[in-house]
Amino acid sequence: MSKNKKGGLFAGVLTGILMVIIGTGVLWWNEGNNVRNIKTTDEVEKNVVEITSNSDCAKYAGQLVAVGDKFTIEDKEVSDSAFEVSLHTASLIRVVEMYQWDEDSDTDDDGVTTYSYDGVWRENLINSSSFHDSRYKNPSSMPYKSDSFYAKKIILGNFTLNKSQIMQMSADTVRIPSADTVKMPEGYKTDGEYVTNSANLSSPKIGDIRISWKYNDWDEVSLIAKVNGNGFVSYVSKSGKDVNYVYEGVRSAAEMIEAQRNQDKLMKWIFRLIGALLIFLGYMSFISPLTKLVSYIPILGNVVNFMFVLVIFLLSLIQSLLVILIAWFRYRPVLSICLLAACAVITVLIVILKKKKPAASQPVQTV
Numbered sequence: 001m002s003k004n005k006k007g008g009l010f011a012g013v014l015t016g017i018l019m020v021i022i023g024t025g026v027l028w029w030n031e032g033n034n035v036r037n038i039k040t041t042d043e044v045e046k047n048v049v050e051i052t053s054n055s056d057c058a059k060y061a062g063q064l065v066a067v068g069d070k071f072t073i074e075d076k077e078v079s080d081s082a083f084e085v086s087l088h089t090a091s092l093i094r095v096v097e098m099y100q101w102d103e104d105s106d107t108d109d110d111g112v113t114t115y116s117y118d119g120v121w122r123e124n125l126i127n128s129s130s131f132h133d134s135r136y137k138n139p140s141s142m143p144y145k146s147d148s149f150y151a152k153k154i155i156l157g158n159f160t161l162n163k164s165q166i167m168q169m170s171a172d173t174v175r176i177p178s179a180d181t182v183k184m185p186e187g188y189k190t191d192g193e194y195v196t197n198s199a200n201l202s203s204p205k206i207g208d209i210r211i212s213w214k215y216n217d218w219d220e221v222s223l224i225a226k227v228n229g230n231g232f233v234s235y236v237s238k239s240g241k242d243v244n245y246v247y248e249g250v251r252s253a254a255e256m257i258e259a260q261r262n263q264d265k266l267m268k269w270i271f272r273l274i275g276a277l278l279i280f281l282g283y284m285s286f287i288s289p290l291t292k293l294v295s296y297i298p299i300l301g302n303v304v305n306f307m308f309v310l311v312i313f314l315l316s317l318i319q320s321l322l323v324i325l326i327a328w329f330r331y332r333p334v335l336s337i338c339l340l341a342a343c344a345v346i347t348v349l350i351v352i353l354k355k356k357k358p359a360a361s362q363p364v365q366t367v
Contacts, residue, residue: 016286023278024323030271031327036239037264041257043237048224048253053157060227064235064243066253067156068222074153080213082144083195084183090169090216092149097121097211099204101128101136119206139207143185156221160231165223168246175213222251272324280316287312 044064051060053069077086080094102120107113115132123146128138148171154161174193182190188197191210198208224245225232234242245256287308 013286016282016284019278019282019285020319021282023275023280023282024319025275026271026278027275027320027323028327030268030275031324032331033271034264034268035331036237036241037268039239040237040241040243041261041264043239044224044235044243044260045253045257048257050253053159055158057158057227057230061229062227064224064226066222066224066256067159068220068247068250068252069157070220071161071218072155073151074155075151078149078151078215080147080149082147082183083185083211085175085177085181085213087175087215089171090151090154090166090218091171092175092216093171093214094144094147094149095123095212095214096142096144096146096209097123098125098139098142099198099206099208099210100126100138101131101206102126103128103131103133103136105132119204121204121210143209144211156223158230159227161221161223162231162233164234164244165225165232165246168244169216169218169221169248171214171216173215173217175215177213218248220248220250222247222249222256224253224256272320275323276316276320279319280313283312283316284309 048064048066049060050066053067055065055067071090073088073090076088078089078092079086080092083094085092085094098121099119100122101117102122104116104118105113106116117131117133117136120126125140125142126138128136131137148167150163150166154166176193177190177195179190182195184190184195185197188195188209188211190196191198191201194201194210194212196208196210198204198210201208201210204210223232224235224243226235226243232244234244236242245260247256247259251259
């Protein structure tokens with residue numbers, strides 16, 4: 001076996017082992033984090049006090065509160081001084097993208113890898129020095145970068161929002177630029193929602209730049225946090241999680257807590273899928289030399305490789321479930337024992353019912 005092939009084999013095995021370890025770690029961390037999230041929202045639900053924005057700050061000092069109302073932005077404008085773009089808003093985001101080459105690779109059953117290159121808009125530079133085909137080159141720098149700008153002071157009744165809460169007020173509305181309201185760099189123009197140096201955004205060239213702005217257009221805000229002076233700070237739960245929820249509109253404490261629970265559930269399943277996928281891909285990388293070897297077997301090669309993939313999928317699923325189960329014993333022992341006891345009882349009942357069924361169904365014999 002050549003040195004290159006040995007190196008490739010070793011790299012594949014090492015990569016596979018690392019992916020399995022990382023995937024297992026992600027699953028273990030996720031279950032613990034999910035338990036902390038559940039305990040935190042339960043604690044918030046139990047302790048939060050709903051108040052109005054005109055409530056006495058001193059009366060609720062140090063308490064976890066829920067409040068929602070219209071807010072006032074004291075800043076006249078939030079500005080992106082580089083382009084002289086200004087708006088009366090809580091947050092303003094500048095998005096700078098460059099049109100660049102992106103490499104994609106595909107390896108067939110014979111182990112032959114083909115590379116394809118497509119132009120894509122990206123905020124970050126794509127390093128083309130490692131591309132398989134050196135003819136595709138991206139610029140090494142960008143003339144401008146994405147940036148965020150926030151209001152310095154936002155008033156909610158008798159309270160003042162802190163910086164972390166203002167930063168949670170997302171900028172989702174597109175600001176359409178015009179030549180009169182933007183300090184236009186030389187060689188740039190407006191095109192729809194963008195300021196660009198591209199001659200034609202419908203058919204851009206590598207290195208072309210497009211710049212856009214988004215801003216926050218909320219009128220009302222609701223939050224759950226701890227009162228501190230005439231403002232708020234994060235409430236730290238007994239599980240060590242920071243509570244500093246911010247939502248658009250006027251919402252009750254129950255609505256915000258439910259929204260947070262739904263968000264936590266979504267993240268739980270996302271990380272479960274990520275962990276399980278890493279384990280699966282790790283095992284696939286580990287056995288990739290064997291699958292390549294088997295692929296050379298006429299007719300049976302594809303069948304055998306399919307069986308390999310099926311076995312790896314089942315093995316990954318079993319390992320993922322075991323990690324989750326063991327994590328549950330670590331983080332939620334009482335619930336885990338109760339669930340196992342319930343499963344045992346159900347299993348015993350099924351066995352008893354199966355034993356009784358034949359006897360009950362026997363026909364009555366006549367003389």
